[in-house]
Amino acid sequence: xxxxxxxxxxxxxxxxxxxxxxxxxxxxxxxxxxxxxxxxxxxxxxxxxxxxxxxxxxxxxxxxxxxxxxxxxxxxxxxxxxxxxxxxxxxxxx
Numbered sequence: 001x002x003x004x005x006x007x008x009x010x011x012x013x014x015x016x017x018x019x020x021x022x023x024x025x026x027x028x029x030x031x032x033x034x035x036x037x038x039x040x041x042x043x044x045x046x047x048x049x050x051x052x053x054x055x056x057x058x059x060x061x062x063x064x065x066x067x068x069x070x071x072x073x074x075x076x077x078x079x080x081x082x083x084x085x086x087x088x089x090x091x092x093x094x
Contacts, residue, residue, distance in 0.1 A: 038063075
């Protein structure tokens with residue numbers, strides 16, 4: 001993301017259109033660089049409104065609908081704090 005892009009506005013912290021566009025552009029660039037199949041990207045604000053959507057040219061028609069549904073369901077789910085695990089033994093050891 002370019003350093004000249006402001007991530008939040010001066011008043012109430014919220015994602016700017018420029019930052020949302022930079023995020024979507026970075027996702028498309030990463031997919032292209034890693035030679036993934038074409039993708040569809042949606043960036044929402046805190047209230048769940050779509051700020052930016054980008055779909056690569058050869059993306060199947062259903063993929064944008066799925067991506068939009070996934071991001072909408074994620075945005076409508078409240079963030080959960082993980083449970084305290086300090087008293088439980090670790091499940092994986094290195």
